Amino acid sequence: MIIHFFFDVCYPANKAHQLPPERLMVVRNSMRLLALVLPLALLLGDASWLLAAKTDGLAQYRSPVDVALDEGGKWLATVNQTSGTISLVDLPTGKVADEKPCGEHPSFLRTCLDGQHLIVSDTFGGEIRVFEVAQGTLRLAATIDVGYQPTGIAVSPDGKTAYVGLVATGEVAQLDLVAGKLTRKLEVGKWPRYLAISPDGTRLAVGCSGESRIAVVDVPSWEVDYTQKLSGGINLGQMQCSADGKYVYFPWMIYRSNPITKDNIRRGWVLGSRIGRVRLDKSEYREAITLDVPGTAVADPHGIAMSGDETRLIVAASGTHELLVYRRADLPWEGIGGPGDLIDPKLMRDRDMFQRIELGGRPMGIATAADGHTVYVANYLKDAVQVVDIESREIVREISLGLSIEPNEVRHGETVFYDARRSLDQWYSCHSCHYNGGVNSKAMDTWNDGSALTMKTVLPLENVSQTGPWTWHGWQTDLDNAMHKSFTTTMQGRRASEADKLALLTYLDSQQLPPNPFRGKDGTLSESAQRGKQVFESAEANCVSCHSGEHFTDGAIHDVGLGSDEDQYEGFNTPTLVGIYRKVRFLHDARARDLEEVLTEYHSPKQVSDTRDLTEEETADLISYLKSL
CATH class of the missing domain: 2.130.10.10 (YVTN repeat-like/Quinoprotein amine dehydrogenase)
Structure with missing residues (x-):
């Protein structure tokens, strides 16, 4: 009964049939394990830490990305990205004392106020959460709406003020933690x-x-x-x-x-x-x-x-x-x-x-103890905090944050994506260029378009299986072969096994873009973006002739007059426009620094479609719409 209840909640009938058979098997086995553990947890006491974790394709994974330490050495806390939770660990016993939900994609964690509070950035939810630590439990004390993908946090020496990087808009927000409110913002630069x-x-x-x-x-x-x-x-x-x-x-x-x-x-x-x-x-x-x-x-x-x-x-x-x-x-x-x-x-x-x-796994955030030689490491892929003695150079303890389970296919794909040891002499991973599956800020020569020093901006990998053909010139029509070339040509590493490639693709297809910060909380468009949508679909702008469909790409090759004699291939593959607000360099060779430059100079409707230049108002509205995609 319990198995069927949890499975129906996590994967209702209208969605379960969409899962690959092997992933369906993993989910069912995870639910069976949960059914065995949950009754015991309920009998022994508070099982909220167990219930807080998401029960999706990565059901039991926590994936800690940061760690904070009590000055008195009584507890530590981790913020867990996959489960969207914060875990409180009793240090003397090494046991998880409490776990609470803290957002959709939390990224950073620090102590604040009196040292008995924790501040967490909920990156996808656009919020900062403050938790009180008291008697081995976590209590949500404040939620502050900051918007625009908060990530890193700095806390003032007195613990009463916090500063948060807002990645999507290039701002820093200042927060009054005593009053629990946003006080001001400052534009500082991109990302x-x-x-x-x-x-x-x-x-x-x-x-x-x-x-x-x-x-x-x-x-x-x-x-x-x-x-x-x-x-x-x-x-x-x-x-x-x-x-x-x-x-x-x-x-x-x-x-x-x-x-x-x-x-x-x-x-x-x-x-x-x-x-x-x-x-x-x-x-x-x-x-x-x-x-x-x-x-x-x-x-x-x-x-x-x-x-x-x-x-x-x-x-x-x-x-x-x-x-x-x-x-x-x-x-x-x-x-x-x-x-x-x-x-x-x-x-x-x-x-x-x-x-x-x-250390193995994927070590992320670290904290140091007062003794000068003990270091606590949030290890994402090990689902654990590793306690390392840097004098003896050994792991002295490993504190598990979740249930010990075998990696499923999505988790397997994550280990491939973040593993630099698959490249020549372990210089870089997939993540090094495709930061967390997205883009970076440089045009790069990946050797994948057949010629040297023809620099290309890095394309995002979300929805990669649905946005073929691949590469900027679109010459690659076989995704399996494209991944093979990434490992053996771009990374100059060993060939990935079929299991590794399947797992990597499954992982990339599981990735979700954050909620768009240029839309309302309910997903609505601003008035400017609504007007921009009309411009986008108009005959004058003619954007939809190439950027069409769910992912705003027709999957075709077009000559838009931006090629060079050094290119081995002619024309360019229409890139998806989904999530374009995240980019800081535009067009295939990064020649445009912003969307206005794209639309008024290098890729204007007049130049591409031989229609007319847009007015300043039309351009501004179109940019608002593009950022909302």
């Missing part, structure tokens, strides 16, 4: 995913990944004081301020715009990983160190923290499944002209200066 605040609360560092730069905000005046460019920078990770307020530290990757060949990859001339630091007290050129070891590079660095005494700098390398630990005092920082493309040799000679600790 402000992560940020950090100085110990005195006067300087806010913001990593604008869409513009490859760090913005430093003077908090009292609420203005961007200065910015520091990260040439070729992509995928800026979490940020950490030093206790003296002098520097902010952060990991990132760099793209070097060279052809994808084995020699170029091994030299670090395609993609590489860095740790950087930027001054908070004055504008100076950024300094950096290179992370990549010849033959065994580092990929997708994400979380960063310092030991309590600040003698160690610690980074989670998500793509290569490891923790990187550095002796901070004498790191070989280089500014203008540096660093080199491969790790400084002196780091390799001194094991106390640099060490790599294998």
